[in-house]
Amino acid sequence: MKTVTRPVAMAACVAAVAAMGAVLLVPQAATEPEERAFVTHSGAVVRTTGEILDPLYTASDVEFDPMEYLREFHGGRVSALPDGRTLREFTIIAEDDRVMEISPGVFYNVWTYNGTVPGPTIRATEGDIVRVRFINNGDKDHTIHFHGIHPAGMDGVFEPVGRGGGEFTYEFEAAPVGVHPYHCHIMPLEEHIVHGLYGAFIVDPAEPREEADEMVMVLNGFDTDFDSENNFYAANTVPFYYQHHPIEIGLGELIRIYVLNMVEFDPINNFHLHGNLYDYYPTGTQRVPSAYTDMITLSQTERGIMEFRYDYPGPYMFHAHKVEFSEKGWSGIFLVSDGQ
Amino acid sequence: MRAAQALVPLALAAALAVYVLAPGPGLEPPGLVVLPEITIEQVEFADGEIRASVRNTGHVDVSIAQADVNDRIQPSAAEPGSRLGRLAQATVRIPYEWNAGEPYEIGITLDDGTRFARAVEAAVPAITADAQTLSYLVAVGACVGVVPVAIGLAWRPAIARLRSGARAAVLAFAMGLLAFVAADTMRESLEVSAEWGLDSAYNGTLMAVTAAALVFLAMQWASAAMRRAGAQAPVAIAVLVAAGIGMHNLGEGLAIGAAAALGQAAFASTLVVGLALHNVTEGLAIAAPVARSRVGLAGLAGLAALAGLPVMAGTAAGALAFSPAAAAVLLAAAAGAVVQVIASMASWMRSEGISLSGAPVLAGAGAGMATLYAVSVLA
Numbered sequence: 001m002k003t004v005t006r007p008v009a010m011a012a013c014v015a016a017v018a019a020m021g022a023v024l025l026v027p028q029a030a031t032e033p034e035e036r037a038f039v040t041h042s043g044a045v046v047r048t049t050g051e052i053l054d055p056l057y058t059a060s061d062v063e064f065d066p067m068e069y070l071r072e073f074h075g076g077r078v079s080a081l082p083d084g085r086t087l088r089e090f091t092i093i094a095e096d097d098r099v100m101e102i103s104p105g106v107f108y109n110v111w112t113y114n115g116t117v118p119g120p121t122i123r124a125t126e127g128d129i130v131r132v133r134f135i136n137n138g139d140k141d142h143t144i145h146f147h148g149i150h151p152a153g154m155d156g157v158f159e160p161v162g163r164g165g166g167e168f169t170y171e172f173e174a175a176p177v178g179v180h181p182y183h184c185h186i187m188p189l190e191e192h193i194v195h196g197l198y199g200a201f202i203v204d205p206a207e208p209r210e211e212a213d214e215m216v217m218v219l220n221g222f223d224t225d226f227d228s229e230n231n232f233y234a235a236n237t238v239p240f241y242y243q244h245h246p247i248e249i250g251l252g253e254l255i256r257i258y259v260l261n262m263v264e265f266d267p268i269n270n271f272h273l274h275g276n277l278y279d280y281y282p283t284g285t286q287r288v289p290s291a292y293t294d295m296i297t298l299s300q301t302e303r304g305i306m307e308f309r310y311d312y313p314g315p316y317m318f319h320a321h322k323v324e325f326s327e328k329g330w331s332g333i334f335l336v337s338d339g340q
Numbered sequence: 341m342r343a344a345q346a347l348v349p350l351a352l353a354a355a356l357a358v359y360v361l362a363p364g365p366g367l368e369p370p371g372l373v374v375l376p377e378i379t380i381e382q383v384e385f386a387d388g389e390i391r392a393s394v395r396n397t398g399h400v401d402v403s404i405a406q407a408d409v410n411d412r413i414q415p416s417a418a419e420p421g422s423r424l425g426r427l428a429q430a431t432v433r434i435p436y437e438w439n440a441g442e443p444y445e446i447g448i449t450l451d452d453g454t455r456f457a458r459a460v461e462a463a464v465p466a467i468t469a470d471a472q473t474l475s476y477l478v479a480v481g482a483c484v485g486v487v488p489v490a491i492g493l494a495w496r497p498a499i500a501r502l503r504s505g506a507r508a509a510v511l512a513f514a515m516g517l518l519a520f521v522a523a524d525t526m527r528e529s530l531e532v533s534a535e536w537g538l539d540s541a542y543n544g545t546l547m548a549v550t551a552a553a554l555v556f557l558a559m560q561w562a563s564a565a566m567r568r569a570g571a572q573a574p575v576a577i578a579v580l581v582a583a584g585i586g587m588h589n590l591g592e593g594l595a596i597g598a599a600a601a602l603g604q605a606a607f608a609s610t611l612v613v614g615l616a617l618h619n620v621t622e623g624l625a626i627a628a629p630v631a632r633s634r635v636g637l638a639g640l641a642g643l644a645a646l647a648g649l650p651v652m653a654g655t656a657a658g659a660l661a662f663s664p665a666a667a668a669v670l671l672a673a674a675a676g677a678v679v680q681v682i683a684s685m686a687s688w689m690r691s692e693g694i695s696l697s698g699a700p701v702l703a704g705a706g707a708g709m710a711t712l713y714a715v716s717v718l719a
Contacts, residue, residue, distance in 0.1 A: 036417075038415055038417060039415070040414075040415055040435035040436075041414070041415070041435075042435075042437065044388070044435060046389075046417065046433070046435050048417035048419055048433060049419060049420065050417045050418045050419030050420050050421055050422075050430070050431075050433075051417060051418045051419075051421050051422040052415070052416075052417050053404060053405065053406050053407060053415070053416045053417060053418055053422060053432070054406075054415040054416070054417075055406055055413060055415075056413065056415050103405070103406070104405070104406075105403060105404075105405030105406065105422070105451055106405045106406070106449060106451060106452075106453050107451055107452060107453070108452075108453050222453070224449070224452070224453020224454070224455075225453055225454045225455050231449065231453060231455060239413070240413075324411070324412065327412035327413060328408075328411075328412065328413050329413065
């Protein structure tokens with residue numbers, strides 16, 4: 001029998017060690033990649049071993065909750081003034097260093113009022129005194145410019161509030177009745193608006209509107225690559241959010257939407273409702289609707305109030321009928337429930 | 341011990357590299373912003389699906405966040421994954437019922453919101469390695485490569501009967517053709533680099549120069565080796581010419597295949613016509629050195645195959661798996677090979693007693709360049 005020589009034994013050992021090393025160092029190559037599936041626009045199911053890039057149908061956690069924002073109204077700290085009128089005090093803090101995941105996997109530097117885009121929805125009744133303590137914790141000058149009726153010195157244009165903690169108190173009587181935008185008015189203005197410094201300001205009539213399920217929809221867009229064209233559109237910031245998180249509403253219940261168009265770059269935006277029509281009150285200033293329609297067109301900062309009820313249960317889309325916008329995120333679903 | 345001393349600078353250089361690259365030494369300029377960069381290298385139209393091949397050609401890692409078709413967001417999947425290190429590649433699969441013949445723009449948005457796009461002039465079904473494709477490749481390979489070169493070789497008997505002045509002019513004409521080919525191929529390499537964003541990732545221009553120089557040196561070695569092996573000088577030259585043209589044709593084939601795969605049908609057929617004409621004159625360049633040598637029909641066929649067949653391989657590679665970096669390197673390498681062939685021809689002609697500064701050579705070389713320039717403009 002042939003004896004195993006020392007060099008052969010050495011070579012065998014080295015080979016064995018090398019083989020073990022190879023197995024240990026490249027375990028990925030040995031394991032079978034996991035398969036996942038996703039659904040296309042047309043309903044087809046596609047399987048992949050890779051990563052799914054799907055802002056449309058995949059629910060995802062974002063730092064801002066559009067569902068919470070939808071029905072969140074801030075009335076401020078309420079107290080009575082000596083003359084009997086109501087004082088509503090708000091504190092709004094501007095920042096410009098936050099990075100938000102505005103769409104799954106896409107990160108963008110947003111400039112915020114109280115940490116979100118849009119900023120908080122401020123609500124008062126006509127005749128109330130609104131007092132807003134504004135603190136600028138950003139690295140740039142900012143202001144709040146309210147649309148509505150107020151003295152020139154409260155207009156938030158000629159009184160830049162300094163960076164790093166500057167303060168200003170805006171005070172005026174809430175007027176007129178309706179829904180209005182507020183936004184920063186520092187130059188370059190477009191830059192300050194498109195980064196997210198805007199929100200809705202609602203003035204209720206002294207004689208309240210009919211009880212309803214009320215919502216705010218700020219129609220906005222984001223130009224994430226700074227080419228003066230929006231890469232994303234949405235109702236309330238997050239593209240496709242209400243499409244994969246349908247808004248549940250009651251059958252026959254009165255729905256009131258305060259809608260406000262803050263999209264820049266594109267001259268118009270619009271709002272189309274499926275399976276229904278709505279009474280539309282431009283700017284919300286009149287009690288008589290201007291139209292009974294399923295389609296309104298809104299220019300920059302144009303806004304109004306929509307009222308409707310659904311007669312049949314089920315899912316109904318609402319979206320921009322400028323389809324480019326809806327295919328880039330501005331679309332959602334109302335899920336009408338009959339309580340079953 | 342001496343050998344160990346040679347390692348000292350290497351070890352010190354490695355230590356310096358570690359220091360520079362390690363976090364913390366503060367060698368990055370303050371406020372440094374490194375922008376991400378990706379290249380969409382290929383867009384394929386499969387059954388109910390568009391596939392984009394994406395490569396990270398920048399200097400930082402990137403994450404693919406979403407895909408769009410004509411600037412409209414679509415659900416998609418990145419395989420093997422969406423996170424790409426430097427030069428890493430992913431295939432983004434976008435289920436989409438595309439329409440044949442229509443133009444599309446495929447966009448990829450990264451995690452920082454930057455969108456990159458590639459336009460496709462007309463959607464055509466992805467070429468697959470089936471019988472129809474193979475017959476197309478064989479037809480193109482034959483029409484563009486082997487047949488035109490063989491036609492050019494048919495000038496050989498005529499060249500053989502020429503007087504010495506006219507023969508010098510014909511050889512110089514071949515050199516002029518080759519000089520044009522070298523310049524043209526180098527330009528194409530640089531164009532590929534520019535079009536596919538290879539400059540930032542691969543230092544495209546110097547990659548081309550380096551590839552050309554390396555192949556020049558390799559061909560120099562090969563020609564010396566052939567001579568040492570006892571090959572006749574003219575035959576060796578003809579083989580080198582054929583090899584150089586073959587490399588050039590490989591690159592041209594890539595261009596045809598890529599154009600066909602990208603749906604640029606008109607562009608692809610223009611390339612086919614241009615290259616076929618081009619190759620007739622290149623057949624002449626192969627025939628000229630061996631006009632008076634004893635080369636059998638088999639030898640001539642071999643030369644035609646060496647110069648012409650690579651078109652087929654190039655077309656297949658370009659159509660089925662186009663790689664911009666490989667195309668740029670191949671084209672530049674062909675330029676280097678052709679320049680070496682010109683140098684070999686020049687020294688061989690001098691050894692044959694032909695004056696390189698004589699009127700026949702100067703006129704012939706000029707005519708060669710001018711001819712191919714005319715072909716490039718007219719075809």
